[in-house]
Amino acid sequence: MKVGKLLSRIMVGSTFSMLFAVVGWGNGNGLLGQYYNKGSSTECKTYPISGTVNLSRIDSNINFDWNMGNPGDPIDNDYFQAKWTGYVNIPTTGDWTFYTSVDDGVKLYIDEALLIDKWIVQPETKYYNTITLSAGFHRIEMNYYENTGYTAAKLYWSGPGISTQTIIPQMYLYTGNRSTEHLPVIQEYKAPLTHQVTPQVIPDIEIVTSKNSGKSPLLVNFSYINKSLNLKIKEVKWLFGDGTFSNSLKVQHSYSKPQSYKTKLLYKLTNDFVGSIEGPEIVVSESFQSTKNQTKEDFEEFKK
Ligand SMILES: [Ca+2]
Numbered sequence: 001m002k003v004g005k006l007l008s009r010i011m012v013g014s015t016f017s018m019l020f021a022v023v024g025w026g027n028g029n030g031l032l033g034q035y036y037n038k039g040s041s042t043e044c045k046t047y048p049i050s051g052t053v054n055l056s057r058i059d060s061n062i063n064f065d066w067n068m069g070n071p072g073d074p075i076d077n078d079y080f081q082a083k084w085t086g087y088v089n090i091p092t093t094g095d096w097t098f099y100t101s102v103d104d105g106v107k108l109y110i111d112e113a114l115l116i117d118k119w120i121v122q123p124e125t126k127y128y129n130t131i132t133l134s135a136g137f138h139r140i141e142m143n144y145y146e147n148t149g150y151t152a153a154k155l156y157w158s159g160p161g162i163s164t165q166t167i168i169p170q171m172y173l174y175t176g177n178r179s180t181e182h183l184p185v186i187q188e189y190k191a192p193l194t195h196q197v198t199p200q201v202i203p204d205i206e207i208v209t210s211k212n213s214g215k216s217p218l219l220v221n222f223s224y225i226n227k228s229l230n231l232k233i234k235e236v237k238w239l240f241g242d243g244t245f246s247n248s249l250k251v252q253h254s255y256s257k258p259q260s261y262k263t264k265l266l267y268k269l270t271n272d273f274v275g276s277i278e279g280p281e282i283v284v285s286e287s288f289q290s291t292k293n294q295t296k297e298d299f300e301e302f303k304k
């Protein structure tokens with residue numbers, strides 16, 4: 001079928017499934033998940049992962065909270081490793097960000113790039129890194145280990161058309177025959193890799209203000225909620241938008257001049273990550289009492 005004819009059929013709205021069949025999107029089967037019992041702390045930290053595969057299956061995506069448990073029989077609750085391999089089908093060319101949230105260790109590769117390299121014992125921690133990818137299939141490999149205690153492994157992405165972090169859905173993940181139907185054979189990774197960069201932890205911080213508008217003088221309480229796992233805020237700088245600032249974690253600020261103020265929070269985390277968040281715009285309106293020569297109209301306006 002010619003593309004023009006196909007597109008015209010799509011235009012009439014009845015053949016979307018045919019489009020997916022043609023370009024190969026939307027029918028991913030997941031990634032190959034291979035799990036290894038390692039028996040000791042030393043063994044589970046050994047990389048690269050090798051040895052006997054004790055459990056092999058297709059995982060529709062990587063979105064696991066095993067808590068104090070395990071991925072399934074016969075894998076133990078502690079001291080195991082896992083490797084997920086396959087292809088991710090990138091829908092649109094552009095900058096793609098991959099996020100891992102793991103307890104304990106992780107190494108994430110896209111094609112030949114080692115995007116995230118945190119092969120350490122840690123409580124569940126999220127990291128991300130960005131890579132420019134062309135539309136189509138790219139090799140993906142996530143290596144993982146659990147030492148003791150809690151265990152979790154998740155893989156998210158965001159990119160053109162996917163603005164919020166989302167667990168990579170099954171429809172974009174391919175393994176086995178599903179992937180080789182579309183692909184030339186890609187050789188194994190070569191190490192060391194040239195694309196390695198330091199992964200960053202994503203802070204999850206929300207600004208809380210007591211009010212965002214009101215009449216002068218306006219007193220506003222500024223504070224924040226830190227929802228980042230395992231990360232504490234070490235230093236802050238509140239920018240109130242009127243040229244003044246404060247280094248107090250929680251602070252009250254008084255606005256006098258009627259206008260709107262753009263606020264911002266600069267922060268430094270315990271891992272020395274430095275970031276900033278735009279705060280709400282504070283709108284201060286005229287106080288009736290504080291101004292002279294009020295007209296009756298002003299008074300009516302003030303009452304609203
Ligand atoms: Ca465990």
Ligand SMILES: [Ca+2]
Nearest residue numbers: 103148149150
């Ligand atoms: Ca653990």
